[in-house]
Amino acid sequence: MEMVIGARNVKQLLVLLISGFVVLCLYRSWAYTEKVSYSYHDDKSGKVYNAVEQTMSQYPDTGSENLQGAQRQIKELEKKIKDLEKRIPQRYPDVKYLNYRSRKRILVTGGAGFVGSHLVDRLMMAGHEVIVADNFFTGRKQNVDHWIGHENFELIHHDIVNPLYIEVDEIYHLASPASPPHYMYNPVKTIKTNTVGTINMLGLAKRVGARVLIASTSEVYGDPEVHPQPESYWGHVNPIGPRACYDEGKRVAETLSYAYAKQEKVDVRVARIFNTFGPRMHMNDGRVVSNFILQALKNEPITIYGHGKQTRSFQYVSDLVDGLIALMASNYTLPVNLGNPTEHTIEEFASMINQLVGKSSTIKQVAAVEDDPQRRKPDISRAKKYLGWEPKVPLMAGLRKTVLYFEKEIQRATQEQRNFYRPEERTFSSLQDLK
DSSP states (O other): OHHHHHHHHHHHHHHHHHHHHHHHHHHHHHHHHHHHHHTTTTSOHHHHHHHHHHHHHHSTTHHHHHHHHHHHHHHHHHHHHHHHHHHSOOOOOOOOOOOTTTOOEEEEETTTSHHHHHHHHHHHHTTOEEEEEEOOSSOOGGGTTTTTTOTTEEEEEOOTTSOOOOOOSEEEEOOSOOSHHHHHHSHHHHHHHHHHHHHHHHHHHHHHTOEEEEEEEGGGGBSOSSSSBOTTOOOBOOTTSTTHHHHHHHHHHHHHHHHHHHHHOOOEEEEEEOOEEOTTOOTTSOOHHHHHHHHHHTTOOEEEETTSOOEEOOEEHHHHHHHHHHHHHSSOOSOEEESOOOOEEHHHHHHHHHHHHTOOOOEEEEOOOTTOOSOOOBOOHHHHHHHOOOOOSOHHHHHHHHHHHHHHHHHOOSTTSOOOOOOOOOOOGGGGGGO
């Protein structure tokens, strides 16, 4: 704190020096003008004019030069201020203290991504040691850089297709592109991430005796013929369609998890995650929420693929993080749906965002996407019964926060204008303080 206060005093002193320097320059410019005006006041009019002209030539554009010099000095001083600010110890979000018995070492693969970064925030603020492994294909360092340098945090640039040899107590395996444009960009790599990468994480859990949570997806249900979708439903998936690299990759990941559980006694948890939104979403990930918000903010037509009667269920990211942590802490080993059972058509959702943003974007229908699910709604009875979990954040409240984040991201013009989304303070009593 003393260092911070000292830095603030230095900054104030520099500002005072800059102000004094500017005043001095202006005074000098005024002083030269006064000297010329009164030096030859007794001469005849012709001689006065020539004398003034000659005197001014001795000080060509003196005031302008002084102001330019002052501007250069100001820029140099501003640079020095920024250098001093970099030396100030970073102010981290408040972190709870846990003793060595309660504190865990937790690996989060894909921890620099949208969902992963929010999970990292929660685990860090609960007092645990967190290791993030990410190859930054869709994740961004910006999402977690507010923790860099903290003694409880470590960031590893690593692709989990390659083995990772570390010692941990728990593993949240979230690594995988999750939006259609991203996972269809390199379908073979998507399959490898969800198969080979999952094998590596299950192998690590086996070696160190860690509990591992596999982040699966509602896409394992494909284009469902059962509505709403319970965990007992086996799904309706096209194994050779454009989405198959992700859908079938996650289905194999679940199969691998329970094979390791049965054969190697690995302690596994499986979360089937439904549509999630919130701050730190990738701006161009091609999903419904990000597409609609971005188009509405730019006052562009909101594009709907197909007839718009398809349904989706959207949960705010903090609710999902609550569910993931509750599942990890539970003794329930079967797959669990984590999603919002409130269902909306794509048309309704587009109108809601348009109204919230306050623009007059039109709704534009384009050709339907292949294998696009027509209905999507989770049955969360299992999560309610075994985890005591259900979504709490109202849809509109979550959308307001997300729209605000997107607005700031669009307005951002330089790297220095960082769009920082501060981690939300949470109460952990309902989750047994994340033990």
